[in-house]
Amino acid sequence: MIKAHIEKTLKASENPLKIDVKIHVSRGMFASLYGASGAGKTSTLRMISGLLKPDHGLITNHEDLWFDSNKNITKNPKHRNIGYVFQDSALFPNMTVFENLEYALTNKRDTKHLYQLIKLMKLDELCNQKPGTLSGGQKQRVALARALAQKPALLLLDEPLAALDNESRVELQDCLLQVHKTFRLTTLLVSHDIAEILKLSDQVFVMDHGKITQQGSPKTIFTQNSLNENFEITGEISKIERQGIQFCMTVRIQNTSVKIMAKKFEIENLKVGDEILVGTKNFNPFVLKTSD
Amino acid sequence: MNWDPIILTFQLASVTTFLLFFIALPLGYWLSQTKNKFKPLIETLVSMPLVLPPTVLGFYFLIAFSPGNAFGSWLNEWLGIKLVFSFSGLVIASILYSLPFMVHPIQSGLTNLPTSLHDASTLMGKSKTTTLFKVLLPNCKASLLTGIILSFAHTIGEFGVVLMIGGNIPGETKVASIAIYDEVEALNYNTANVYSLILCVSTFLILLFVYLQNGGSLKKYRR
Structure with a gap:
């Protein structure tokens, strides 16, 4: 189970945003962070991954302590074994698709896992191509495969489907569900697309101005609570x-x-x-x- | 015509650029990543040669390296190194004089890369060194090339610093720019013209290569 009780004040903009969230995601669950732009979703994800340091709080992954401000413990993000898919895919432009996947392998000899991913994600024909030649949907499919190459226990997805056309989005949503089940992942998705969350998630956290305002099953949050006759x-x-x-x-x-x-x-x-x-x-x- | 000044000029530019690259790389990387409060101070110091008259830099080198002073005397007596009026002194002065021309392109090339590239590599468990050499540097080759070529071309064009610290010793410190000045003083306009023309053509070709390379015009010739 991922537990994050974290606080951070973001001072970059004119109006500082105070993020104060408590998130619990059980092993094997597909959870989503939902909210408007600027609600603090991506920053929360970055704090869980270790890319952004919280001001205060505690983050644990099962028995593993990742962050504790009281004990001044911060586990380096490179040792957290997190698969992370960025909104811009973050594929390395100098490497081919195959080299991108190979680079992410924890064990360079584990080519069996690499070829399993290539087959599962239908990347055979893209292997020798550079990221610059791929479409948005293909890039995100490769990025997802690359995030899985290191066999993570936790998969963090930062609006990976936001910039895609409808057809690619639906295709990748199916792909996400498949890999989540196949690799028995715990997944946390940042999204502002209700339909996407309803389709993919077991659990949703609604964020507004840095706070979790609602949490529960997406069906409860998005249908029963907000059914409108007009x-x-x-x-x-x-x-x-x-x-x-x-x-x-x-x-x-x-x-x-x-x-x-x-x-x-x-x-x-x-x-x-x-x-x-x-x-x-x-x-x-x-x-x-x-x-x- | 004596070719020594031309050969010496290119030797000085080559050695300076080679050493400067390995000094500027960690410095540029650090400046692109750090949020240290001393960063503006370091950036100012690196940029000083851009605005200072070269003679100012040369003057302080002359004072520092002079055997009559503590540092120069220590270098001479303990390490047997004489930097004033020597090729080694010219190299050190040139490195500092051309520092911003190498550091700035490297720093800006690394800063302009999406932070997600660095973050992605870190989350894959890769060290900073691996990330730098496998991900970051290969994706800012154009900036590296710009830094190398600008530093080389800038060193070729040095005059003030070289004159102050190197003087005018044939075969040792008399580079092309000094030789041109010498020939004009002696009214040998033809020789001065040949030296000048060589510098014009060579720097033109070097800069043209950078612009062609960075503009992608040379890609079609690659296999």
Whole structure:
């Protein structure tokens, strides 16, 4: 179990942020740190990894003491055996994909593990390529494989999927779940994507202004506690079709299209190209025209 | 025409650049990583040769290395080293004079690398030395090359420091820049012109190589 009771005041910005968190993640769990930008998620992850020193507190990994401000003990990050995936992938540009993975091996002779990872993460065809030639999704797949090359007990993921397109993100989410189970890892993910957390995590810590405001199962936190009977989205009508006594409108909302059923009186003033607001109030759907 | 000043100039530039690289590398690395409160002081000292007249630096070297003074006399009597008006003295003065030209590119090359590269290597259990040589330096080759070439070219162009500490001893301290001055004084404009032209062409070619290399224009010729 990872236990972190840590405090740190970040003075870099104009308004100092005081991080004061208590995080317990049991062995084999997939936990997430959720919160808005600037809530202190990445700094918390960096403190657990040892890349940032807390002002006060205690960090233990099972029986292993990593940090204790009272006893003035700080275990060097290089001895914590942590797999860490950075948002920018942090692949070494001078090395090929294979060399990146090989560099991370704790035991250089353990090529069996290396080839297992290459096969599992489907990296065979990328092995001789330099990181500069890879797509964002491929880079993060290599970064994840590299983090696993040293056989870590704890995997820390700092928004590794944030900059990816939807297709790559879904693919890597599946990959993350697979390796988490295959290697029986304890994983801590930093994310501000609720859908991603719901899909991946057993446990979530909600952070706001450096504090943990909520914790528990993602389903409890993100569905039951915040179920709202009202929602509103805006989009543009791309098609109107008659279907029996009703009409079906195809509405483009950002990059996706949704079909919305409407009654005749609801579409009387609407035409293709109009901007509309689709919403619900007290669980009843409604459509409003917003453009002239 | 006597080729000794030209040969001596390139010897001095080569030895200075070689030694300076190994001095500037740890210094540049330390400056790129440290949050020590003395960092601004060290950075100021390293940058001093950029703004000081070379004669000031040469003057203090002359005073320090002079056998008439404590340090120079100690060097001479205990170690048998005479730095004033000698090639060794020129090398030491040149190293200090060209220090910012090597330290600054190395420091800025390392500082501009994403910190995640260093962090990733550390979390993989690698030592600082391994991280420096396997990850950081190979990813700032352009800065290293800039430092090496600028230091070399800058040493070729030295005059004030060399004149103060080295004097004008043929084959020992009379480098090309001094020789040009000498020839002009003696009204041998043709010889001065040949020396000057050699320095112009060689420094032009050196700098052109750096810009081609750093701009990626030479990559297509590599196998």
